[in-house]
Amino acid sequence: MAEISHAVRLSKTTVKKTIDLLTAMKLVLSAGKGESTEEGGKKPELYRFNSNFGYVISIHITPDSIIAVTADLGADITYYRKLEVTAERGLDFILGQLVEIIRGFVAMKASSSEKLIGVVLALPGLADASRGISIYSPHYPSWGRDVPLVQLLRDKLGEGYEVPIFIDCVNRYQAVAEREKGVAGGVTNFIIIDALNEGLGSGIMTHGELVSGSQSLSGEIGHMTLNPVDGPACICGNRGCFEAMVSAKRLRGMIKDARAQGVSSPLFSNGTPDDILIDAVCELASTGDPFCASLIDDVARWFILGLGNVIMVNDPELIIIQGQYVKAGAFFLEKLRDGMRHIGLPDVEKQVRIEYSTLGEERGVIGGASFVIDDFFSKRLVFHSH
Ligand SMILES: [Zn+2]
Incomplete structure (x- = not known):
């Protein structure tokens, strides 16, 4: 009690009242008595946050799967489910899957x-x-x-599900995940860049707030034009977009050309499918295969251009690389760091840090859960003081 009172700068009486209220709500639990201090005196009362007071259902629809979890109020995953999405991808089918998942979780927690x-x-x-x-x-x-x-899901769920339902581009939630559980703890200006086999997006946190822009386009850096002259076609219909320059598809083309020219590399020995191609290139590059290293070199060049532009617009303290290039290792990271020194206003020393994410494929659902918990504690939890 004395410790909390000191930390939050409130009187011991106020702290006691607040703790009693939180305990009555079961948000805080009594955790017995601690050791008395060296000076002796009464043993302090201990309390702990009850992270099982409630739970969040967090669902990430990826290009080829649905990752669905329940998370406690500490944004720790308590139950994890992953369904593959194959040929059936229509809206009604996916909505049906979501309803089945949500009802299943709620039934599981009913007791x-x-x-x-x-x-x-x-x-x-x-x-x-x-x-x-x-x-x-x-x-x-x-x-x-x-x-x-959100409305379609509410209609399908029907009565008994009158809880807030949130939706956003996964990259924004992935930024929240880095702040809560990843490498951006305590950082208020940062950007996450997530490169998938197909697609590249970012989540921008400015002064501690997620940035969406006037029509939710902020962070769509995958479609920032980097090479309009001889870049490959992008799925958006343009040419030379950031994501097209670092995509598995473009690497595949370069590999085909190199093979035709008689270059040798262990990469050619196994027919690596597209969805793990970038992983394979990164792994071979980090073990010293010169051809794969040259591919990563090329990719780094485009990353430096793209990130350089992002830095000039947003001036973040930290850029976090998520997704497939996380496996490119120290070699790739050093190239990016070095490139930042020379791009855009080379005479100005740039303080921006570049790090790899330590979060796995659950980063989207962790971020989503964290977002809901933040909202709950900052907006929905109302104290009635008397
Ligand atoms: Zn594009």
């Missing part, structure tokens, strides 16, 4: 005292968080434009 505090959907494409809309997803084009996903 516990945990309350569902919110549901969150992380999407692979443009989303308008404030209106609950999926604007457009290049991975699910059949859904069409401006789909009111």
Whole structure:
């Protein structure tokens, strides 16, 4: 009590009242008595945050799967489910899957005292968080434009699910994940860059707030033009976009050319499928294969151009690389760090740090859960003081 009172600069009486209230709400639990201090005196009362007060259902629709979890109020995953999405990708089918997942989780928790505090959907494409809309997803084009996903899900779930439902582009939630569980703890200005086999996006945190822009386009750096003259076609219809320059598809073309020219590399010995091609190139580059190292060298060049532009617009303290290039190792990271020194205003020393993410494929659902928990504690939890 004395320790909390000191930390939050409130009187011991106020702290006692608050703790009593939180304990009555079961948000805080009594944890017995601690050791008395060296000077002797009364043993202090101990309390702990009850992270099982409630739970969040966090769902990430990836280009080829649905990752669905329950998370406690510490944003730790308590149950994990992953379903593959194959040929059936229509809106009705996916909505049906979501309803089945959510009902399943709620049924599973029915016998516990945990309350569902919110549901969150992380999407692979443009989303308008404030209106609950999926604007457009290049991975699910059949859904069409401006789909009111939150309302459709509510309608299908029916009664008994009157909790907040959040939606956003997964990259924004992935930025939240880095702040809560990753390498951006305590950092208020940072950007995450996530490069998938197909697609590259970013989540921008400025002064501690997620940036969406006027029409939710902020962070769509995958479609920033880097090579309009002889860059490859991009899925968006333009040429030489950032994501097209670092995609598995473009690497595949370079590999084919090199092979035709008689270059040798262990990469050619196994017919590496596209979805693990970047992983394979990164691994071979880090073990010293000169051809794969040259591919990573090329990719680094485009990353430096792209990141250089991002730095000039946003001036972040930290850039976090997520996704497939995380495996490119120290070799790639050093190239990026070195490149930053020379790009855009080379005479100005840039303080920006570049780090790899330590989070795995659950980064989207962790970030979504953290976002819901933040919202719950900052907006929905109302204290009635008397
Ligand atoms: Zn594009």
